[in-house]
Amino acid sequence: MNKLNIKKIMALFVSLTLIFALAACGLKGKGDLSYVKNKGTLIIGYTNYAPMNYYDEDGNFTGFDTELAILVCEKLGVQPEFVEINWDTKEVELNAKSIDCIWNGLTIDDERKATMEITKPYVKNAQVVLMKEGASYTGTESLIGKTVVAEQGSAGEKTILEDANLSQANYVPKTLQTDCLMELKAGTVDAAVLDLTLAKTMTGEGTSYQDIVIVDELAEEYYGVAFRKGSDICEEVNKIFDEFLADGIMEALAEKYGLELAE
Amino acid sequence: MNEISVIISRLSESFLLNCKLFALTLIFSLPLGLLIAFGSMSRFRPLRWLVRTFVWIIRGTPLMLQLIIMFFGPGLLGLSFSWPGGASGRFIAATVAFIINYACYFSEIYRGGIESIPKGQYEAGQVLGMTKPQIFFHVTLLQVIKRIIPPVGNEVMTLVKDTSLARIIANKEIIMMAGEYTNKGLIWPLFATGIYFLVFIGVLTILFNWLEKKLSYFRT
Numbered sequence: 060m061n062k063l064n065i066k067k068i069m070a071l072f073v074s075l076t077l078i079f080a081l082a083a084c085g086l087k088g089k090g091d092l093s094y095v096k097n098k099g100t101l102i103i104g105y106t107n108y109a110p111m112n113y114y115d116e117d118g119n120f121t122g123f124d125t126e127l128a129i130l131v132c133e134k135l136g137v138q139p140e141f142v143e144i145n146w147d148t149k150e151v152e153l154n155a156k157s158i159d160c161i162w163n164g165l166t167i168d169d170e171r172k173a174t175m176e177i178t179k180p181y182v183k184n185a186q187v188v189l190m191k192e193g194a195s196y197t198g199t200e201s202l203i204g205k206t207v208v209a210e211q212g213s214a215g216e217k218t219i220l221e222d223a224n225l226s227q228a229n230y231v232p233k234t235l236q237t238d239c240l241m242e243l244k245a246g247t248v249d250a251a252v253l254d255l256t257l258a259k260t261m262t263g264e265g266t267s268y269q270d271i272v273i274v275d276e277l278a279e280e281y282y283g284v285a286f287r288k289g290s291d292i293c294e295e296v297n298k299i300f301d302e303f304l305a306d307g308i309m310e311a312l313a314e315k316y317g318l319e320l321a322e
Numbered sequence: 323m324n325e326i327s328v329i330i331s332r333l334s335e336s337f338l339l340n341c342k343l344f345a346l347t348l349i350f351s352l353p354l355g356l357l358i359a360f361g362s363m364s365r366f367r368p369l370r371w372l373v374r375t376f377v378w379i380i381r382g383t384p385l386m387l388q389l390i391i392m393f394f395g396p397g398l399l400g401l402s403f404s405w406p407g408g409a410s411g412r413f414i415a416a417t418v419a420f421i422i423n424y425a426c427y428f429s430e431i432y433r434g435g436i437e438s439i440p441k442g443q444y445e446a447g448q449v450l451g452m453t454k455p456q457i458f459f460h461v462t463l464l465q466v467i468k469r470i471i472p473p474v475g476n477e478v479m480t481l482v483k484d485t486s487l488a489r490i491i492a493n494k495e496i497i498m499m500a501g502e503y504t505n506k507g508l509i510w511p512l513f514a515t516g517i518y519f520l521v522f523i524g525v526l527t528i529l530f531n532w533l534e535k536k537l538s539y540f541r542t
Contacts, residue, residue: 142408145490155395241509
């Protein structure tokens with residue numbers, strides 16, 4: 060009886076190893092363009108966030124990235140299909156082919172460039188320091204020894220860890236950027252480092268965060284669209300971006316949503 | 323004022339997803355759990371060993387991880403199987419993961435209930451010439467049901483709240499919907515979701531109390 064069990068365990072392990080080995084070979088992005096053209100749809104992963112992809116007051120799906128993606132798909136000759144994803148698992152979605160690209164104000168950095176194929180920058184952004192209204196702030200040195208919050212793995216986190224002063228603060232990572240403002244409002248932290256575009260929409264009139272203000276602008280950064288590593292769609296989209304820049308289409312869109320284009 | 327009613331209606335709409343997931347999970351996992359319980363009590367050793375290992379794996383890993391593996395696994399392994407596109411595929415994947423997970427927990431509750439019935443009753447049944455299924459359905463089962471109502475009730479209430487885990491694979495359930503407002507800088511919808519769960523659990527509590535009373539047969 061025991062021998063039988065051991066054999067079964069062995070068989071299980073061998074087949075599992077085989078499956079993983081095969082999977083590793085299958086994860087190449089080559090021929091992505093023809094794959095997408097054959098299906099006729101480009102599945103675009105997004106999260107609901109203004110001003111990039113969101114529903115307006117009348118319930119219409121809109122935003123800078125939404126409009127831009129629709130225009131690009133028209134040029135590519137495929138139908139756009141927007142799928143709401145969980146931002147924490149975006150790379151998994153891409154590799155599992157449940158989406159074809161991440162088009163949602165994705166900040167370009169070297170780590171992401173290593174794992175995904177990212178277009179050239181199309182929109183400029185910055186990391187900003189947010190604090191409660193009336194808090195004293197003269198520069199990042201004011202935050203030494205204070206508690207600072209940012210999203211885990213975000214560009215904001217990187218800014219904190221790389222800044223000579225901010226790295227001396229107590230850094231608390233959160234899973235969501237939006238939770239950071241809640242911490243700030245609840246008084247559990249002294250400052251938050253977030254995206255400029257996000258901070259602009261989340262604070263001020265008509266929000267729960269009217270008493271939170273942007274006190275400083277730190278690292279500049281750029282947004283790009285991410286495809287599977289090695290995907291040939293990326294190059295195609297870059298070309299379309301160039302056309303749209305020459306046509307002035309990009310500029311008109313950026314003006315409509317209050318964004319700054321990358322130079 | 324108008325905005326508040328819009329938010330409430332959108333939250334309610336998304337809570338339907340939690341309710342559907344809850345109902346489907348119960349409908350399929352309760353019977354499947356019994357099947358697994360029989361497997362884990364089988365006298366055929368390889369089967370018993372296999373089923374118990376499976377239960378160990380499912381109970382030994384976070385449901386959140388199982389959801390991720392269930393939905394992304396086929397695509398990542400490059401299998402020919404894939405979930406249907408759009409929101410429906412995500413919901414089906416979540417439902418399957420929930421059914422398997424809860425069936426394993428239920429199976430252990432069933433096993434505990436069945437093994438708590440004194441052996442003498444089986445022997446008495448055998449002496450009277452009853453077959454094994456006859457003994458199970460006519461003697462054991464009713465007593466088991468009565469004994470397992472409180473632990474099953476516990477598990478069912480956990481399930482109500484666990485349904486919100488489905489958002490990890492982007493099922494738009496109530497907490498993910500509230501997150502949409504948190505993204506716009508509005509916090510109260512997130513806390514309002516608690517009311518939905520509280521009311522649901524309140525109804526279930528009354529239901530299970532009633533059921534326990536109703537099933538207090540064998541007592542005068």
